[in-house]
Structure formats: structure tokens, C-alpha cells
Amino acid sequence: MREAAAVFRKPVMLYSIGKDSGVMLHLAMKAFYPGKPPFSLLHVDTTWKFREMIAHRDAIAARYGMKLIVHINADGVARGIGPVASGAALHTQVMKTEALRQALDAHGFDAALGGARRDEEKSRAKERIFSFRNAHHGWEPREQRPELWSLFNTCLHEGESMRVFPLSNWTEFDVWDYIAAEDVPVVPLYFAAKRPVVRRSGTWIMVDDDRLPLEPGEVPELRSVRFRTLGCYPLSGAIESHATTLDEIIAEMRAARTSERQARLIDGEGGASMEAKKREGYF
Amino acid sequence: MARDLLRFLTCGSVDDGKSTLIGRILLDCGVVPDDQLAALERDSRRFGTTGDALDVALLLDGLDAERQQGITIDVAYRYFSSANRAFIVADTPGHAQFTRNMATGASNCELAVILVDARKGVLAQTRRHSFICALMGIRHVAVAINKMDLVAFDQAVFDRISAEYQKFAAALGFQSVTLLPVAARDGDNVVHRSTRAAWYQGPTLLEYLDHVDVRQDAATRPFRFPVQYVLHPDPDFRGLSGTIASGAVAVGDGIVVAASGKATTVKRIVTFDGDLLQAEAGQAVTLVLADEVDIIRGDLLAPPRDRPEVADQFAAHVVWMSDQPMLPGRSYLLMCGTRLVPARVTLLKHRIDINDLSERSARTLELNDIGVCNIATDQPLVFDAYAANHCTGAFILIDRTTHATAGAGMIDFGLRRANNIHPQSHSIGKAERAAALGQKPQILWFTGLSGSGKSTIADLVEKDLHRRGIHSVLLDGDNMRSGLNRDLGFSDADRVENIRRVGEVARLMLDAGLVVICCFISPFAAEREMVRDLVPAGEFTEIFVDTALEECIRRDPKGLYAKALTGKIPNFTGIGSPYEVPVQPDLRIAGAMEVAVAVDAVVAWVMARQG
Numbered sequence: 001m002r003e004a005a006a007v008f009r010k011p012v013m014l015y016s017i018g019k020d021s022g023v024m025l026h027l028a029m030k031a032f033y034p035g036k037p038p039f040s041l042l043h044v045d046t047t048w049k050f051r052e053m054i055a056h057r058d059a060i061a062a063r064y065g066m067k068l069i070v071h072i073n074a075d076g077v078a079r080g081i082g083p084v085a086s087g088a089a090l091h092t093q094v095m096k097t098e099a100l101r102q103a104l105d106a107h108g109f110d111a112a113l114g115g116a117r118r119d120e121e122k123s124r125a126k127e128r129i130f131s132f133r134n135a136h137h138g139w140e141p142r143e144q145r146p147e148l149w150s151l152f153n154t155c156l157h158e159g160e161s162m163r164v165f166p167l168s169n170w171t172e173f174d175v176w177d178y179i180a181a182e183d184v185p186v187v188p189l190y191f192a193a194k195r196p197v198v199r200r201s202g203t204w205i206m207v208d209d210d211r212l213p214l215e216p217g218e219v220p221e222l223r224s225v226r227f228r229t230l231g232c233y234p235l236s237g238a239i240e241s242h243a244t245t246l247d248e249i250i251a252e253m254r255a256a257r258t259s260e261r262q263a264r265l266i267d268g269e270g271g272a273s274m275e276a277k278k279r280e281g282y283f
Numbered sequence: 284m285a286r287d288l289l290r291f292l293t294c295g296s297v298d299d300g301k302s303t304l305i306g307r308i309l310l311d312c313g314v315v316p317d318d319q320l321a322a323l324e325r326d327s328r329r330f331g332t333t334g335d336a337l338d339v340a341l342l343l344d345g346l347d348a349e350r351q352q353g354i355t356i357d358v359a360y361r362y363f364s365s366a367n368r369a370f371i372v373a374d375t376p377g378h379a380q381f382t383r384n385m386a387t388g389a390s391n392c393e394l395a396v397i398l399v400d401a402r403k404g405v406l407a408q409t410r411r412h413s414f415i416c417a418l419m420g421i422r423h424v425a426v427a428i429n430k431m432d433l434v435a436f437d438q439a440v441f442d443r444i445s446a447e448y449q450k451f452a453a454a455l456g457f458q459s460v461t462l463l464p465v466a467a468r469d470g471d472n473v474v475h476r477s478t479r480a481a482w483y484q485g486p487t488l489l490e491y492l493d494h495v496d497v498r499q500d501a502a503t504r505p506f507r508f509p510v511q512y513v514l515h516p517d518p519d520f521r522g523l524s525g526t527i528a529s530g531a532v533a534v535g536d537g538i539v540v541a542a543s544g545k546a547t548t549v550k551r552i553v554t555f556d557g558d559l560l561q562a563e564a565g566q567a568v569t570l571v572l573a574d575e576v577d578i579i580r581g582d583l584l585a586p587p588r589d590r591p592e593v594a595d596q597f598a599a600h601v602v603w604m605s606d607q608p609m610l611p612g613r614s615y616l617l618m619c620g621t622r623l624v625p626a627r628v629t630l631l632k633h634r635i636d637i638n639d640l641s642e643r644s645a646r647t648l649e650l651n652d653i654g655v656c657n658i659a660t661d662q663p664l665v666f667d668a669y670a671a672n673h674c675t676g677a678f679i680l681i682d683r684t685t686h687a688t689a690g691a692g693m694i695d696f697g698l699r700r701a702n703n704i705h706p707q708s709h710s711i712g713k714a715e716r717a718a719a720l721g722q723k724p725q726i727l728w729f730t731g732l733s734g735s736g737k738s739t740i741a742d743l744v745e746k747d748l749h750r751r752g753i754h755s756v757l758l759d760g761d762n763m764r765s766g767l768n769r770d771l772g773f774s775d776a777d778r779v780e781n782i783r784r785v786g787e788v789a790r791l792m793l794d795a796g797l798v799v800i801c802c803f804i805s806p807f808a809a810e811r812e813m814v815r816d817l818v819p820a821g822e823f824t825e826i827f828v829d830t831a832l833e834e835c836i837r838r839d840p841k842g843l844y845a846k847a848l849t850g851k852i853p854n855f856t857g858i859g860s861p862y863e864v865p866v867q868p869d870l871r872i873a874g875a876m877e878v879a880v881a882v883d884a885v886v887a888w889v890m891a892r893q894g
């Protein structure tokens with residue numbers, strides 16, 4: 001992170017409100033102590049995040065004293081794009097991928113720090129720590145620069161940019177262990193509580209507000225659930241759980257037999273869909 | 284997270300079973316979640332090579348294209364852990380273009396697992412992989428002799444391959460070599476002990492990985508601290524942030540800034556969790572020094588008694604990673620630690636043939652070549668030999684035009700103490716000479732295809748300037764090649780050297796106070812940039828004579844295109860050799876422009892800078 005701050009003209013930290021972002025931000029606070037990280041936080045808001053996430057985001061920015069930029073794809077909103085109306089793929093494309101590109105261009109950021117980890121998904125396993133993007137924010141698997149030792153080639157031409165993943169070598173366990181050890185604040189949605197949910201595609205979807213159209217016969221029921229990853233609420237599946245403390249979450253995870261992205265509905269279409277999205281500029 | 288971390292690399296020829304082995308480790312260590320297992324069952328049927336059985340190799344491949352080709356292309360990282368240790372596996376491909384990827388994977392590893400197919404034994408590829416591991420400084424190797432099921436777990440086969448490997452590896456100087464009989468597909472001796480090889484008493488692969496001692500005693504080596512970031516949040520606090528590369532430091536320790544030799548002591552070791560009294564290799568800290576000394580990102584702090592070398596020339600092994608060949612004389616950006624400086628390969632001593640480790644003479648290095656070179660940096664570099672310290676002895680070379688990581692290097696030793704060469708300072712310098720001539724010196728660099736009109740325009744420009752009382756000199760491609768550069772041809776390497784010499788001559792002429800007019804095709808952007816960097820900002824003007832190739836061929840004043848097009852001149856620019864168009868020239872003369880208009884434009888540019 002210091003490397004990014006030292007070599008780029010105008011870096012930004014993508015803050016997605018999730019646990020990985022939380023850890024990344026916490027590490028940034030430590031890396032620049034007693035100073036403050038010399039970059040702002042950017043949140044690309046799809047307008048479909050859990051309400052608790054938005055509240056957490058604002059509380060965190062205030063608590064750490066960081067400048068927060070929130071970007072919403074106004075054009076997408078005008079077109080009425082949403083995960084329910086337009087389907088997950090189009091929603092993600094317009095409200096996340098395109099929105100991110102808009103925000104990076106509008107502010108002229110040449111580097112964006114993100115909390116992605118290589119253990120999340122197969123195509124991420126080959127991602128670089130400093131990942132090069134062409135002037136159209138595209139990711140070309142073949143043009144990535146080899147990373148030897150701790151020497152990161154950060155040279156850019158005008159218009160090109162870099163995505164930086166400081167947590168590349170962390171696993172999901174590492175993240176939770178760190179949250180426990182350092183008392184990093186996380187969204188309460190990660191802990192089990194009684195929440196109104198409906199059963200869809202083999203997972204529990206939370207009814208976070210009245211925009212979620214219920215299918216015939218669906219009646220929200222209160223169940224003790226928690227989330228392993230957070231995104232747009234109609235696309236984030238919860239698991240049934242009674243883990244209400246960090247220790248219980250870690251214990252539950254050690255016993256668990258599913259991967260964390262399983263509950264993300266966008267990944268479903270074949271293992272390589274993430275890669276196709278990345279080529280277009282998704283994180 | 285204090286748990287021990289081991290990073291290892293896996294290498295083997297295509298189809299030795301490398302992916303199967305890693306997949307097997309992941310599966311048997313229980314890190315494969317149920318949903319991925321379900322996906323694996325699905326994929327096994329679709330892409331698998333093992334019939335209806337689980338193809339655990341499919342747990343690894345990530346990129347679409349390579350999955351379809353059925354081979355791994357780049358380095359992929361995998362994570363798993365045992366009760367004892369966490370592991371990071373760098374998985375690198377085994378196909379022919381492996382050198383670059385293996386070097387990348389190996390650079391961060393302490394250990395390598397080399398696969399051998401029990402039916403095939405030690406292959407040329409095994410030797411090559413072992414050599415690259417040794418070159419990259421890996422000290423420990425495990426040789427997994429795989430597919431033992433296909434040789435009926437015959438101990439004689441294992442013993443024969445072991446002996447053969449040991450014999451060959453002796454020359455590579457590994458600290459430890461361990462051989463294991465395994466069957467990755469079935470899991471024998473990977474995580475679980477095989478019931479089919481009772482004669483084998485050694486550890487399973489996982490037991491071995493769990494207990495092997497790879498400590499390089501980073502903490503007992505001399506203290507090295509590359510300054511990554513100067514932290515200066517308010518007037519009262521100035522700290523130097525970075526990660527300790529080796530050794531340890533304590534409050535009160537004397538340190539020097541290696542490049543300048545300035546000495547001071549450590550006053551505080553600051554971290555978010557409170558000040559420390561001491562810190563050691565691997566820790567990210569912020570140091571506050573007792574005195575205000577000039578330090579910037581890229582400096583290296585070291586103990587006064589155990590300083591790194593400071594030199595502007597050194598010998599190194601270089602692994603070439605770019606499609607563009609390495610050309611001696613070309614300027615690259617060299618990154619070592621947190622320092623970035625322009626550098627050139629001054630001498631390519633030889634290429635190493637990794638098939639038999641013999642030395643081959645070479646004029647350039649191609650992708651995946653390994654060479655031994657002398658390298659000169661524009662400013663003195665602070666370093667240790669790679670063998671003594673990977674952090675301060677490793678570097679990368681960056682292409683100045685494309686910014687691609689073009690090469691990776693390991694410093695062998697310094698060649699000349701930079702401290703002993705002091706540029707002579709004379710009483711009369713460029714400023715005095717220019718003042719005597721009553722003008723501001725500058726370089727006008729005309730670039731463009733042969734026949735584009737460079738010489739015609741330059742000649743008229745000089746005539747005009749001469750009339751205005753400007754003292755000038757004109758350097759021209761053909762004239763230089765008939766004298767100073769008589770020994771050079773038209774290979775890429777020679778073209779680079781040609782422009783390097785011309786650049787140096789132009790600089791001397793500039794020092795004489797002249798307006799230096801240069802007419803050179805100078806087809807490569809890197810060399811044009813190199814000349815620009817030789818002189819102060821603003822004294823170099825790149826003028827691109829942008830005449831289309833078809834027009835140049837039509838003009839063909841010297842009949843050269845005719846010859847080139849019939850194959851009589853092999854490396855002719857625009858025909859058999861590329862011309863890299865300037866992206867942002869200072870002046871561009873379009874092909875259709877009247878010569879007189881072009882001349883006026885250049886003269887106006889020069890006169891505007893005469894002030």
C-alpha cells in the first residue's frame with residue numbers, strides 16, 4: 001500500500017464495505033501511522049446494498065477520518081437497472097463495472113486498491129498484486145507483468161491504470177483471524193441474527209426493503225442467518241447460522257464445507273464467468 | 284498468523300502430473316469445499332483426462348484459454364495449510380516457454396518440488412528446471428517421482444532415478460535434495476502414506492513440507508532497510524517507512540544512508556501498535572532518525588560496519604522475459620529495492636544454454652534466454668550480491684517504451700567502485716562556451732524513414748541558421764557510419780549502439796555550445812529517449828519527419844528501397860526492420876508539407892528558444 005501511495009499520481013482505495021475492505025483499510029491506517037493514508041475511499045454504490053452496509057460505511061469513514069467518495073451510475077438508475085428487473089448479469093455490468101470505470105475516469109485515479117484475494121476463485125489465482133489495466137480499464141491476461149521478488153513494475157503511460165490487491169496472499173481464514181486479533185470493525189450482517197428471508201435458488205435471500213418482489217407463495221420468515229460475503233442484497237445468499245461472535249464464526253468456518261463465493265449468485269454461470277467480467281474492467 | 288509460512292514452487296514437464304499432485308494435496312488436506320468438489324465432478328466429465336474418475340488437476344486451471352488447451356500458462360498461486368504451517372504454492376508450467384514463468388514463480392520461493400515421471404526418469408526438462416531453481420537461489424528441492432503405480436512401485440526404478448538425479452544435482456549446490464516415490468492420481472505418499480511401497484521409509488510429501496528447515500537466517504544477516512515511503516504528516520514528525528529486508532535494528536543503533544554515507548542513529552521504531560525497541564527482517568516499520576539527513580524513497584539504510592556495495596557497474600545473471608530481444612547499449616529502467624534508475628547492458632558476456640549449462644556466445648538475449656552481462660547504471664546503485672541477499676541483489680529491467688517487465692537479474696558482484704570516478708570539473712563549461720558564442724545550445728533530432736526528407740530539411744535549416752549567425756554542426760547517419768561507427772552494421776543491436784555513440788557525440792557538441800542538428804532514421808523509441816535523457820530538459824527537440832512509407836518508396840533517392848524490396852538489403856527500416864513512430868514528437872513535419880514551410884517552422888522553433 002505504501003508502494004502504491006509512493007509511486008502513483010492519484011491512488012484511491014475501493015471500499016466495498018465487506019470484511020476484506022475493512023481489513024485493507026485497517027492495514028492502511030497502520031501503514032501510514034502516525035499519518036493518514038494519502039488517498040480517499042471510493043464506494044461504488046449500486047443502490048441495492050443492504051441498509052446496514054451503508055450505515056456501516058458512513059460510520060467507518062467518520063471513525064477513521066477518511067474522505068469518502070460515493071459513486072452511483074446515474075445513467076443506470078435512469079434506465080431503471082436493478083438486480084431484480086434486469087437480471088444479475090446486466091445489473092453487475094452497469095451498476096458495478098461501468099460505474100467503477102466512470103468513477104475512476106471522472107476523478108482521474110491512476111491506481112485503485114482493492115481487497116480481492118487469490119483464494120476466492122480460480123481465475124483470481126493468477127491475478128497479480130499490481131494488476132495492469134489498459135486505457136479502457138481492460139484486463140488482458142496475456143499482458144500482465146511478471147512479478148518477481150518484491151519488485152513491482154508500476155510504470156504507467158497516460159491513461160493507463162493499475163489495480164492493486166494488497167491482500168492477494170490472504171485466505172478467508174487469515175482475514176477472520178486478523179479481524180479477531182485486531183478487533184477490526186465489520187458489518188453486523190456477518191453475525192447471525194434473526195432476519196426476514198425467503199428461500200431462492202437453494203439459498204436464503206434477505207428481504208431488506210420493499211423493492212424485492214415476492215414470488216407467488218413466498219412469505220418472508222424470520223430465521224437466524226448470517227452472510228459470508230456481502231453484495232447487493234437480492235444477490236447475496238445467507239447461511240443459516242447461530243454464530244454471533246467472531247470465535248463462533250471462525251469455528252463454524254473451520255467445520256464448513258462450502259466456499260464463500262458459493263452464495264454469490266453472479267458466479268454461477270460456469271467457472272470462467274469472473275474472468276470474462278474482469279476483462280471488461282470488473283474487479 | 285505467526286504460523287510458519289513456506290512458499291514453494293512446483294515444476295515438471297508437461298504431463299508429469301504436476302497439476303494432479305497439487306490438486307491431490309489440496310483435496311487430501313481438506314481445503315476443497317463441497318461446492319468446488321461438485322464443480323470438479325462436473326468439470327471432470329467435461330474436460331477431464333481421467334475418464335470417469337475425479338481429475339483433481341482441474342482444481343487448478345484458471346484461465347479459459349489454457350483450460351481448453353489443457354496446459355497451464357502462467358504462475359498460479361494456491362493456498363493451503365497443515366496444523367504446522369501455511370503454504371503458498373506457485374504453480375508454473377512445464378512447456379517449452381517455461382523459463383520466464385519459472386523464474387517468476389521461483390523468485391519468491393524457498394523450496395521447489397520437481398516432478399519426474401517414473402516411466403521416463405530424469406529428462407532434459409528436469410535438468411533445465413533444476414538449473415533455473417539453482418539460479419534463482421532456491422536451496423532445497425524435493426524430487427517427487429510420480430506415477431509409481433505405473434511401474435508397480437518398483438524400488439529399483441526409484442533407486443535408479445534417485446541416483447541419477449543426485450549425481451547430476453551435485454553440481455548445482457543445493458543445500459538439500461529429498462526424493463520421494465508418489466502416485467499423485469491415487470494419492471500415494473502425497474498426504475497419506477502409501478500401502479503399496481512398503482520399502483519406502485521416508486516422509487510423505489506433506490510430512491516433508493511440514494518439517495523441512497528452510498530458514499535462511501535472514502535475521503542474522505546485515506541490516507538492510509530500503510526506504511519505501513517518507514512519512515511526513517506534520518512538521519514535527521518525519522519517519523522512514525519500509526519493510527526490513529534483512530537483519531535487525533534496535534533503538535540507538537548507528538546507521539548510514541548507503542549511497543551518501545551520511546551517518547546517524549535510530550531514535551524511534553514506530554508502529555501503529557506502539558513503539559518498538561527492536562525490529563527484524565520482515566517487519567514493516569517506520570524509523571525516526573536522530574538527525575535530519577537527506578533521505579528519499581529508494582535510499583537504503585545499513586549498519587556502518589556492514590555496508591552494501593555502491594557502484595555504477597556490476598556483473599549479473601539476467602533472465603530475459605520480453606518478446607523484444609535484449610539489446611546491449613539500449614537504455615532500460617532498472618528497479619532494485621525501491622530504487623529506479625536508467626541502466627544499460629554494456630557487455631553481454633555469454634548466454635547460458637540451459638540444456639547442458641554451456642556458455643554460448645550471443646549478441647542479444649531472446650525471450651527465455653539467460654545471459655551473463657555487465658550492467659552500467661546512470662547513477663550509482665546500492666546493492667549486495669544476490670547470493671548474499673536476495674532483497675538487495677535482485678533487480679528487474681523495464682522497457683522504457685512499453686513499460687513491460689523485460690528482464691530479471693541477479694547481481695553477481697560490483698565491477699568498479701563508483702566512488703573512484705569523479706567527473707573532471709573544468710573551469711570553462713558549457714555555459715561559458717555558449718556565452719562566448721552568444722547563443723543557447725540545443726539538439727535538433729530529425730527522425731523518420733529513409734527518404735522521408737530529413738537531410739534535405741536539415742540542410743536548409745542549417746543554412747538559414749547560419750545566416751542568422753547561429754553556430755551549428757550537422758551529424759548525419761551516413762557520415763557517422765563511414766567514420767566513428769564504421770564497425771557497426773544494421774542488426775538491432777548495432778542500431779542501438781549506433782545511436783548511443785551518436786548521442787554521446789551530440790552531447791559533446793552541445794557542451795561546445797553548438798546547435799547540433801542530427802539526421803538519423805533512429806527507428807527505436809527507446810534510443811531516442813535515451814539521447815533525450817543524456818541532456819538537460821528542454822535542450823533536446825525531437826522532429827518527426829512523417830512521410831508515408833509508400834511516398835518514400837516512390838522517391839527512393841538512393842535506390843535503396845528497390846534493393847530492399849527485392850530482398851537484397853535484409854534489415855532495411857520500413858521493409859525488413861521496424862520503425863517505431865514517435866508518439867509525442869516535439870515537432871511533426873507532415874509528409875505533404877512544403878519543404879520551405881517545414882524549414883521555417885523548425886527555424887522559428889530554434890529562434891524562439893534563443894531568447
Ligand SMILES: Nc1nc2c(ncn2[C@@H]2O[C@H](COP(=O)(O)OP(=O)(O)O)[C@@H](O)[C@H]2O)c(=O)[nH]1
Nearest residue numbers: 297298299300301302303332340430466467468
Ligand atoms: N497413473 C498415474 N497417472 C497420473 C499420476 N499423476 C498424474 N497422472 C496423469 O498424468 C496426466 C497428466 O497430469 P497433469 O497433472 O495434468 O500434468 P501436468 O501437465 O504436469 O500438470 C493426467 O492424465 C493425470 O491423470 C499418477 O500418479 N499415476
